[in-house]
Amino acid sequence: MYRNNDFIYEAVSKLETLINIPIEIDSNRPNYDALLRIKNEQFIVEAKKTVRTSNQGLILSKLEEAKYNSNRPIILIAEYISKKATEELKERGINYMDTAGNAFIKCRELIIFIEGQKKAKKEKINQSRAFQEAGLKIVFQLLYKPENLQYSYRRIAEKADVSIGSVSNVMAELEDLNYLLKTGDKRVLKNKNELLERWIVDYNQVLRPRIMRKKMRFLDKDYQQQWRNINTHINDGYILWGR
Structure with a gap:
């Protein structure tokens, strides 16, 4: 079922490109926004559209609570995280990533830190x-x-x-x-x-x-006239064709 958190995939896709490491994501979990796996580490995803000064305190409080109640590491994924919020997240040891490619992930031997990335402006091109x-x-x-x-x-x-x-x-x-x-x-x-x-x-x-693979024609005109009656079933399946 669709949940309005497509930015999770945007953030993951961007980070994959930057670090050249495949990231697995499962968003079909009723109890979490998603589960994320990088190498051998699995994270519970907390998805927030934006983290700004106005909502930073509430979000950080919820993340601390989730971190306390879980035996797996938490990661915040957002479309945008303010500079002030990223500093606070790092100080508290809370993992995060955004859709621009900025990330702070520290879990045992896995360490990823990227900052200064700006979200690219969409270019208007003639052919979409x-x-x-x-x-x-x-x-x-x-x-x-x-x-x-x-x-x-x-x-x-x-x-x-x-x-x-x-x-x-x-x-x-x-x-x-x-x-x-x-x-x-x-x-x-x-x-x-x-x-x-x-x-x-x-x-x-x-x-x-x-x-399109190739075009073919009948060598026998009688077969061409009776093409609807040709048996298209073969040992491993069947053939679909038309004219």
């Missing part, structure tokens, strides 16, 4: 990544089965056979292009007919030429 190869695969999954909209980025990535980073980028662009709306408890596609029409055009121009 949402309508390039990976994006077209993702959009297909969203149009084909609307329930896929509520899945985690990881599950959408698995269904579309693309990276989590691609899902994060494409979902953000769909939102910017007014095709996607995120509410507190779900995602909703907007302007679906327009999105479908654009997908059809770009699928034929971009994706279809890359997935």
